[in-house]
Amino acid sequence: MSRGRRLTETERLSIAEERSQGVAAGDLATRYGVSLKSVYNAANHAADRQTANGSRPKVIGVRVSPKELQRFDAALARYGVLHRSDALRCLILAADDILRPDEGMTDELRNLSAALNRVGNNVNQVARRLNEAKLKGERLPYTPASHAEIRDLAVLVFDMADQIQEMFRARRRQLNLEVTKALAGLARLQAEQVVEHGAE
Missing domain, CATH: 1.10.287 (Helix Hairpins)
Structure with a gap:
């Protein structure tokens, strides 16, 4: 698999769950075919992916110099x-x-x-x-x-x-x-x- 592929929402949640159980980030990166950064991002932000009512998170942007x-x-x-x-x-x-x-x-x-x-x-x-x-x-x-x-x-x-x-x-x-x-x-x-x- 390409190291640059995008994780699905299910994969992100699975990674977050496994990281919380102590699975090494390197092992997860190899298994899912993504970079360590993708693993860390999935683990860090999984809790924010869904709010209490199940709605999708919002992406915001701002222009700066x-x-x-x-x-x-x-x-x-x-x-x-x-x-x-x-x-x-x-x-x-x-x-x-x-x-x-x-x-x-x-x-x-x-x-x-x-x-x-x-x-x-x-x-x-x-x-x-x-x-x-x-x-x-x-x-x-x-x-x-x-x-x-x-x-x-x-x-x-x-x-x-x-x-x-x-x-x-x-x-x-x-x-x-x-x-x-x-x-x-x-x-x-x-x-x-x-x-x-x-x-x-």
Whole structure:
């Protein structure tokens, strides 16, 4: 048989069952006339071939630039992941954790926005009084209180910039933890397969 032939669904399920019972991947590859990679793919993904209601799995695709793909592969390499499709499957399964909104960050941004609106309204009032006085040819009413409002706005803007930067850093750390958790088992499994393949 050709080493490049396609396995049937029944063969894939049989391979997965035999691998779970400890049959060597090399023996299965020889018996079914396929590559070791085909055996590993069948074993790794058999559980995903059918959902609880028996429907067929869906194939999805996405277009990316060569640079985006290079960055993705580099990221997978840092996690020790060998196959894009395995990584994408893990990330899809972990999407609920990875993509869950950060409610704490949302609340903090809402509070910062409210504070900015309050101070911004005060500064708008100062600007309006100055503009009206200028149009009437009157002395500009820029008081110490006006100066304090402008200073408060500047302080708030700089504080907000620092707080937002720290929130995004914290969010990134959390996302890195979720991605690491999602891909950790896959990297271990692939490392075991590489060792097993070398021993056969």
